[in-house]
Amino acid sequence: MDNVHHLSERVVTDFKKAREKYEIYGKFYMFLSDKAREYLEDKSQEYKGCLNDIQRLILPIVKKVCPICQPHCCRLSTPERSIYIAGSVGGFELCDYLLAQCNTTLPDPDYGKAERNLCPFWEHGCTLPMDCRSYLCIQYFCDELQQELDMKLISEHLRKIESVLNSFSIAECMV
C-alpha cells in the first residue's frame, strides 16, 4: 500500500516536470524566426512523411486488436506504469515536438488526466494527428501488436525516422 502511495506521488511529481517541459517547447516554437521556420518546414514534411508511412503499416493492426483491449491500454491507469517518466507530455523531446507542431494545431493536452495517470492526449486512442506523434510513442509496441506486425519492416521505418531526427539541427532553429 505504501509503495502504491509512493508511486502515486511520483506520478504527480513526474507529471509536473513533464508539463513544464512541454510548455517550454511551446514557447520555443512561438518565437522562431522566419528563417528558422523555413528550415523547420522542410524537416517537418520529411518527419511527417515518415510517420504517415509507418502508420499505414500499424493502423490496420491497431484497429483489429486495440478495441478489444481498451480502456486498459498498457495499464496506464496504474501508478506502476507512469506515462510521465517519458519526461515530457506526449513523450516529446524538443526536436520531435517542433517537427510535429510545425504548421499544425495540436490538440490541447487534457491535464485533468494527470490524476488518473493517463496521457493528456489519450481519449479512447491518441488525440494527436497520426503524423504528429513523438519518436518515443511511435516506437512503442505492446506484446499483442508485436505479434501481429512485421517487426523487421517496422524497424526499417523506425530507422528512417531516427535518421530524420539525427539530421535535424536545433541550432538552425535559433537563428
Ligand code: SF4
Ligand atoms: S496498444 Fe496494445 S495494450 Fe494498448 S490498446 Fe492496443 S492492444 Fe491494448
Ligand code: SF4
Ligand atoms: S500515443 Fe498519444 S496517447 Fe499514447 S502516450 Fe503517446 S501521445 Fe499519449
